[in-house]
Amino acid sequence: MNRYILLLVVAAFAATTVFSQTLEKWEEGYLDIHHINTGRGDCTFCILPDGTTLLIDAGEIKANTRVVAPKPDNLKRAGEWIADYIASFIPNGRKYIDYYLLTHHHSDHIGALFRVKEEKKRYYLTGVTDVYQHFPAHTIVDRGGDFFPPSFSDSCYSNYCRFIKSIDNKVEHQTFKVGTDKQFSLLYDRLSYPSFHIRNIYANGMLALENGEIDTLFSDRILYTKKEMPRENMYSCVVKLTYGLFDYYTGGDIPGYPRPGRPLWHDIESPVSDIVGKVEVAVLNHHGNEDGTNEHFLARLSPQNIIMSAWDALHPNHTVLARALSKEIYPESRNVISTNLHPAAKIVIGSLTDKMASTQGHIVVRVYPGGAKYSIYILNDSDSKHLIKKELGTFDCTK
Template sequence: MMLKRTGICIGLTLILGMGFAPKPEAYKACQTDSEPEKSNRSFPMWEEGYLDIHHINTGSGNTTFFVLPDGTTMLFDAGSMDKEGFEKKYAPLKATSPVPDDSKPTWEWISDYIRRVTPRVHQDSIDYALVSHFHSDHYGSLVELGREIPFGKIIDRDSPSLSFPVDLTSYLKDDKIFQDYLSFISEEKVPTEALKVGSQSQIHLRNRQAKYPGFSIRNIKTNATLWTGNQEETRKLFTAEDMTAFYNGGYNENPLSLAIKISYGPFDYFTGGDNTGLQGYGLPPWFDVETPMAKVVGPVEVTTLNHHGNRDATNAFFVETLDPQVVVQQLWCSDHPGQEVYQRLIYQDDETSSRHIFSTNMHPETLVTYGPWFKDNYKSLQGHIVVRVAPNGSTYQVYILDEPTLKIKEEYGPYQSK
């Protein structure tokens, strides 16, 4: 039976109705949609059986860290930005400032965060490091972070060939971040491979897999290859020639991003880098990879916004099909999100859930541009965003953490998985 969430306390109501006695903290966590619980306590350490998803606010790109139910760890992107260089090149756009501050490079802040939220027994390495695509705001901190906390395996969009849609080793020969990435893989001998589209076994629990049969990670897409929704079958969305012809011998990294769906019992989570979904305006039909992707992803509880909520992504079909209860926006620029993207997120009819929208770091100029009504529809505009999924995935909560201290600023939930 599929239930609509009529309030974030529905999970507790269902538990009581079934005759179970919830823990005392369940009552404390239950609040109205508009009034989150305020707090100043430390974020509780992960315990086995829980799925923790940390959207780390560095102000310098996307970084998401996962502690899976058996303690397996996974990193999805580790970005960094040259704020001064970006603003000089793309003026008058503004980039967000480094968070918590610029006293240390981004990779050190990421490392510190991971050390603080990972149980000691799992701190020696990160089991999986995924690179959604080769833009600095998604992997610019990866090499230095990997030297500090070794990676068990790197999964990117096209290794080892790195030839789609062009020979990247030569095309990006002057790209220092990409060349450092190649050197790191070679020197550190890190096993590196492309995402295997359709697979549910490439990324798996490494410690106690048999104990959690309801947990899985499905590889949805990489490059132009998409899962069909049937076993491990795939199909092509476009050819290398389609892309290079449109870009006059060049190419666009964003629609090549890899994407995954994490499932834990009834709970589902999607993340997909900078995948694009804009239609028309002189763009080729294949530029919209979100529509065919959404068809195989289906409804989820939580999604990140493709391309930071930029105007060329998160189209109406994607929003309506995934129909998320919780939306996480990972920002670093004054043009994130596009106003029309925001309108699609807040629209609600009889068939869609009301949404709670959270942002890691909203640029002040964005708020000035859009006005107070825009701010009022976000639950949070600043902070690390942690989704903690209860054992077996029936409920989950959202925590907003203060950047320097990791103290809980606000709590939302429990939400009931659909």
């Protein structure tokens, strides 16, 4: 066998070997963070060190020419595919999830595909309401309805409200509490993992300061002018997960650049990032859209790994990706990873996308006991086997 053929055989074997591997099951002491790709919206499923489970968002948008094909296909709704994925990884075959955190009231985070209603016809099955049919929550946390909620004429929000009302006697429904690290607590063995906590950093214009006080980022006006009026994305719930030396940031769709003519306080990223500080892994705000990921945010967080939940031709914006990759903003090496990359985005962004570590698949962050090291895996999203597609490596956590 000549050398060329031998190399082809070895390469084929290596590819087969990678795709034949499944992710080892979660074990006590691991922190697993699964960024689930349906091509239809945000969804992150976390298994905390003692087995407590947390779902962050579960969106479903309508298909159009600007979004990628559904993953793995359109034979199920996005929420059904999310449930299928969770069933493959949830510990001990549980049929429930301890916490849902819904960062804000947009379709790509809670669902707005109105085709099928639940059995009693009270609300549509879409996104989070669909996941609930398979894995009901013990506690649902959202930004609440007291601070400039969407209008009930907003079909996405009204469907969610009908859902919450229909399950009110089954689930504890809470408003996100800025400043606490007790709302999402370990439920099964908290004492064994004293270094783990989830801190609620921001929501609804309220920011938890380091001294324990709560500051408001919004104007103190009672009534806003049209240009001053905050947008739904600006209300997003922001959390920081800490386990030993490992820190993880996710903040929904908070913006870092005010729209033209808007006040400077519409930049939510900068003050939030001052509180969050250095992290190992950060999820880009607003899917890498043009109104987020400012230089101050990147410099303050300086993440080793940057994750984008993307599905639109606008994800990521070219200048956002350039900033995320720039060592002028912070010098340390980093990986930029995306759940999808739309063909149109590839054309516009061009060769810069070649510098991304991965552009397709479920993204799993696995933090090892004690929180000193973690690994990142890319799982195949073309079927329900969820086999390992790529391992980005094992990383040391630093302070």
